[in-house]
Amino acid sequence: MGSMQRTIDWADGAVVIIDQTALPREFRLLRLETVDELISAIQRLAVRGAPALGAAGALGVALSALRHGGDVGAVEADAERVARARPTAVNLGWGVRRALAKLPGGPESVLAEAKAVLDEDERTNRQASANAAELILARCPRRPLRLLTHCNAGRLATVGWGTALGVVWHLHEAGQIEYVLADETRPLLQGSRLTAWELAEAGVPYRVLPDSAAASAIARGMVDCVVVGADRIAANGDVANKIGTYPLALAADRHGVPFVVVAPQSTVDAELPDGAGIVLEERADAEVTSAGGTPVAPAGAKAFNPAFDVTPAELVLAVVTEHGRFP
């Protein structure tokens, strides 16, 4: 049910998203009619994942342009607020800039550009993940393959199809997947809530594991390849992705397991020479000091809660986009 629904779309003058805070308990859609509602949905991760945030950025500018018409200053101010809703995924600002560039043509051309961003997304991710699937088949001799992934880089992180999980869909169609290990992805559990839900829907054999068990799984020879998405890729190939990605890359390197990153070209920040310049979002202490809304740490406990980390290019076998290997 709901499997053909886009993660984020435009319908009857509003942005419609799959509410990712409700999954897997409930599949429900949210209608966002204002820029403020969209920004709030981005910040509480009701819509999330770098490519989906690119679409959200473009649609946010469309919402504003349709509301403010010829008031360029008002639309530019809204665009700036949307672009700053979260700092790490470069796609958010990319989507905003693409739509904003069409403002001189009027609100309808802004909306048309936002819709083009959405339409391109699935095509691009299918191609990027097909390229990565080919590379993995060439580099990993064991059949069928046992993959490990982190966070959610599935259709829920994009408008449709997905990036790292897109690789799984291609390989599963070809009968080449034995199983997928899905890191639960502390603290917000995108792995156990979202990736597991997608894998179950698609009928792919999987197990959820604590993030802290991933290095052991790699060391015990249970993983042929680690495949993840990205939030921002610097010009030298350093990769920012969900917190916990860097330790996976270290473990994979130590045990000679290929570590592959799959992303659309829009996730490359060509102006950034290396990963040192990437702003890593820090989120609220309560996400760590509570579990499911119940406090688990002593009252007043402080947390270190970065949402992302940076994996240096030297630990990455390949960054794969729709154009092939990057750079």
Ligand SMILES: CSC[C@@H](O)[C@@H](O)C(=O)COP(=O)(O)O
């Ligand atoms: C194709 S999604 C790639 C990344 O955006 C994904 O792995 C990730 O880190 C998402 O983080 P999130 O905080 O859930 O937005």
